[in-house]
Amino acid sequence: MTLLDNTTTSIPGKPARSVEVYDFLRPTTLAREHSRVLELGFETFARQWGTQLTAKVRVLSQVTCEQVVMTTYDEFAAGLPATTAMVLCPLEGSSAKAVIQFPSAAALGWVTHMLGGNHAQNLPERKFTPIEQALVRRLMDDALEDLRYSLGSLLVAPISVGGFQYNSQFAQAAAKSDLMIVASFEIRVGDAAAPATLAIPAEVLLPQLGDANPxxxxxxxxxxxxxxLAAVPVDVSLRFVSAPILPNEILDLAVGDVLPLPHPAHRPLDVTIDGIAIGRAAVGANGSRLAGIIVTTEERLA
Incomplete structure (x- = not known):
């Protein structure tokens, strides 16, 4: 069933409310168990990616995973800048491609560092030259290697670096309604920070996650x-025979009063668990500590 009403309703005196289309056959939310597993995997990938960038760019770099969501490819592409660098990564056995997206200006800064220069400010968003594309491709090859390591058994399909696209509206990595697992990152190289996203077709990852509630x-x-039950710790007590006492006697108790107990001096104490006697024990010692020596046990029906 699909909600088809995508109109905006308004009531006098109240702000307008937008009604979004939701396809119940293709839910766009991750189960909590799935979300946590993916977050851990992408956080590991972020650390590995930051280490690789530091080694390749020769400038202290850090990558931070900020969010992991599931959304349609159409919504993912609509949220990207019109001009940006998109690396399309084919996946074996899937018609949809994974996408690594980042500002091309940021990538030009990485290339500048790789060639021994200093990162210039306000670089333009433009297509890469053949040399720049080859250097960025090397960075992406290393990033995909880190991705395979970080996701482990979640990413079983071979993945590789394909083509580059610079217009987010023209990149046809997947069908508009295909669900994508989208991880958002912040890449900091030296003093320059840039946002980045990694989108992987949900059909590639979700089967390995199993049922949300197995x-x-x-x-x-x-x-x-x-x-x-055999592994649950329980409190064991040694108990004297209880003595009945009236409420007014309790109210009149004072320091130094003596309460006689009807427990015979020759009788062992009761061994109890949660008030239920399971045996009897004599008072003894274990080194410097008091101890109960079991003398009898009581059998009870299960």
Whole structure:
């Protein structure tokens, strides 16, 4: 079922409210378990990418993962600048491509450092020359290697650097309705910072994540419960026989009063768990500590 109403309604005296289309057959939200696994993977990728940039560019670099969301390719592309650098990365077995996006001006600054120059400010957003493209491709090859390492078993399809695109509206990496896992980053090279995004088709990653709420078989439920209960710590107490006492006696208690206990001197103390007697123990010692020596146990039906 799809909500088709995409109109903007307004009520006098209230701000206008926009109604967005939502396709229930293609939800665009990640399960919490999936989101956390992906965040950890992309955070690892960010650290690895920053290390690689530092080595290649020869300037202290840092990459920070800011957000991981799932959205359609159309929404992803619409949120990009009109002119930007997009590296299209084919994935084996998928018609959709992954996309690494960053400002071309930032990449030109990285190339300048790689060639021994100083990063110039206010570089233009333009296409790369063949030499610049070759250097950026080397950086992207290293980035994809870091991505494969960081995502591990989540990314099973071989991925490689394909072509470059500089207009986000013309890049046809996937169909408009295809779902993409989009990670947003901040890349800081020296004093210059730039935003970047990495979009991977959801169909490539989600199958490896499994069910959001996996269930276990109940065939051996009794054994599982017994095993769990056997590992749960419990408080064990040694208890005297209780003595009945009236409320007015309790209210009149004062320091130094003596309460007689009906516990026979020759009788062991009760060994109790949560008030239930499971045996009896005599008072003893274990080194410098008091201890209870079990003398009898009580069998109870399960």
């Amino acid at each position: 269930t276990s078989t109940t065939a051996n439920a009794r054994e599982l419960v017994d095993a769990q």
